[in-house]
Amino acid sequence: MLTVRSKVCVYLYLPVPLRPPAPSPRTASMKLYLSRNSPLNATLVDDLGQELYYIHTPWKLSGRTTTITKADKELEAFVKFGGLLISDSKSDISPSDDLSTRGQPELAQIHWRCIGSSRLNFGGFERDIHEYLVRSGFMGWYRTFTAPDGRSYRWTMGFNYPELYTNDEHRRPIARFHRRRLSIPGICKGRAPHLEILPDGEQIADAIVMTFVYVEKRRRDCEKARSAGD
Template sequence: MSLKLYQRHPRSLEPILENTYLDVGGQTIYRVHTPFAPTPNRTTTISKTLYGSPIGIDHPPLSPSTIRRVLPKDDNAANLASGSQRESVDDSGLEIEPNASGEASNTAGHEATNPLATRKSRPTLDREGTNFTYLAQIDWRVFKSSKIRFGEGQYSYAGREVHVKDLFKKQGWGWWGRHRVFTGEDGNEYRWRLGRTRPELTLNDALKTPIATFHNQRLFSRQGCAYLEIFPQGQHMVDEIFVTFIYIERIRRVKQTHGI
């Protein structure tokens, strides 16, 4: 069965850079936080709760009506409109917010400590008492390659700082430019396809086996919450999929916004 991670705030001005992701039981699994700053360089911190497995991997999924009950009412897609985003793009196609900053700060519920300095992830508590642990940080850069700092965990690059030009290689062409290929923790190659309206992750093989896809919110459907769906073939590397998804969907939206 598929694992579905629902966005808590789909109508945020920055739904990819600032959001919380819930499983079908309404349990928080991931948090993505990007502090505002006045320079073009910002840092996104990705944290994960310490619950254990999200519902959908070790538990049967809930019905759509139950999902609507556990998700906040304002997350139901009916009567919602996505907020617009204003972004800037450098000549390499990397996306950065116009009002942006250097380093992430420690905020309630978000661990911004550099794992390269501590060499381990330290759990923190959010305002509701939920325990989070550091997963990764993305440093968005305009004039040079952005980079990702991975926390300790099940990653090919665990505990390392990697430039995205070294993490991803460009291969093939899609609606918004070159697709991105990376090597997963299992040694297989995976391709993020920059689709016209959403990103899709497949094995980078002849069969293009589906691994994950993002579903945008549907404005006129009561079951239309935006969510990332991870298929059984990718559930051994959920954290790695989620971190790379944040990067890929960010650059895809920038290209879509600017038509490049």
């Protein structure tokens, strides 16, 4: 008589500790849209419409001063009481307002000069702007500066838009300005002017915004001069 023996296997399932996935490096760039097509008077907002920087330049016949302030989230909700003006909405802050009276943290000031070097107030120090943004190349085509991270970066003015790279043998792109593009039905979509900051540059975004204001203003001055000479 044939006997069939069966084998019973018992499997024990022990819990395996789950490890959180390693954080993936950010690949999307930061885009700061200008509320106006002007590097001297504009509010910079991100993709969600959140205001991040304010650029304000009161009109004067000469000796104008550009103030760059950084949005303070803790000051976004206030009340108007007595002589203290505070708003519960960010929408009432326009580039024409005197933002220095809003209590926003001042990031930098550029004192423009028609004769002599313009002055820069940044990081608690005031100096000739050419000492911070060093000119080089044909007609001052390049502007080099050292950011708070201790690294050197170089703006390329360009005929149409400025670009920022690391000032080394790698020349990694850090930021670029995209000009306003008008919408043409059936041909192309409109595009708001915006400053694009790549992930490698986000840690020095304040310095990028501040230097961009100066570089783009100078680039537009050169553009107007070329147009007048045609």
